[in-house]
Amino acid sequence: MVDSRETVGSVAREAASPPTARVVQVLDFLVHHQGQRFGLSELARRCRITKPTCLGIVTELTASGYLIRDPRTKSYGLGPALVAAGRAAQRDFALGSLVRDRLEGLSKQFDATCTASAVVRDEVMVLETITPPGAAAPATVGQVYPFTPPVGLMFAIWEPDEELDRWLRRGPALSAELDVEHVRRIAAECRQSGYVIESLTPTVRRLHRLMAGVAAQDMSPELRELVTELVSSVGEPMFLRGTPGDSDRTHEVSVLAAPTFDADGRQSMVLAVYVGGAISNHEITQRAAALKAVAAAVTADIGGRNPFER
Secondary structure (H helix, E strand, C coil): CCCHHHHHHHHHHHHCCHHHHHHHHHHHHHHHCCCCCEEHHHHHHHHCCCHHHHHHHHHHHHHCCCEEECCCCCEEEECHHHHHHHHHHHHHHHCCHHHHHHHHHHHHHHCCCEEEEEEECCEEEEEEEECCCCCCCCCCCCCEEECCCCCCHHHCCCCCHHHHHHHHCCCCCCCCCCCHHHHHHHHHHHHHHCCEEEECCHHHHHHHHHHHHHHCCCCCHHHHHHHHHHHHHCCCCEEECCCCCCCCCEEEEEEEEEEEECCCCCEEEEEEEEEEEEEEHHHHHHHHHHHHHHHHHHHHHCCCCCCCCC
16 A cells, blocks of 8 residues: 555655755845845855856846846846745735735725736736625726826826826827826825825726727828827816815715835825716715725735825
8 A cells, every 4th residue: 555645745746846045045045135245156066056056047137127137247136026926925915815804894884996006017917806796897807908198097096296297298198288297296186195086987087998999009190180189089087186165075986095115215006086976075085095094904904005105
């Protein structure tokens, strides 16, 4: 009779991959010595692998962006692809039961659909959706749309100024009438308040998303002008901060959104509460406060920091 422990052990040995283990060993070593650079010989010696094997590993990792090679010293260190991978892993970790539970609480509190979204590979992607029983979801998990001005502004507001400006310069923009200075003022106000209010009907929001996809394609100048006129004719997105004054005054609101941040103080996700109708200043204040509290809790849970809080 075969000992099951021996069977498990043999399967584990067969499944092990020494070449893969050496790649992990190199990455683990550099992570442990972050901020430092190592030449090929020293890296091979300290990782206890042969120099030719180490050369093959670092060459491939450098080509993929997981390592960088200093052309002057010919030394190696951690590369930018690991930053993207780390942020993606951090986001996936955050989008476990923790975020779902928090969004469910928010959804129940206001009987509203709540979502978590992020920019993934230059597109805005819906990562989580919580919808009240019997309600139609305005967005589904995995849904994407172009991250093109003015669509997706709420995903650029809390980026550093240079990133916001770079995004605003991305072409082609949907409307020739986009007021860049107005957008910058909106960004400044939203960074101060900690949330943003989008005022668009669902139909117009869908049109902007559709036109963003169309505008991103190659087309003749005549067709591009027609697209621009079509989008401009229905109005640009209105992004508002909480309006001071009479608490009973109402505003047409499609969604309230607030950001979460990673450990570097960079925007990680945007959490949103859908409204889709007229609500008062008092109701805006209530929902914004609850949304900001959830966003702050998620930021804390993933070890992040809000760079706009002093």
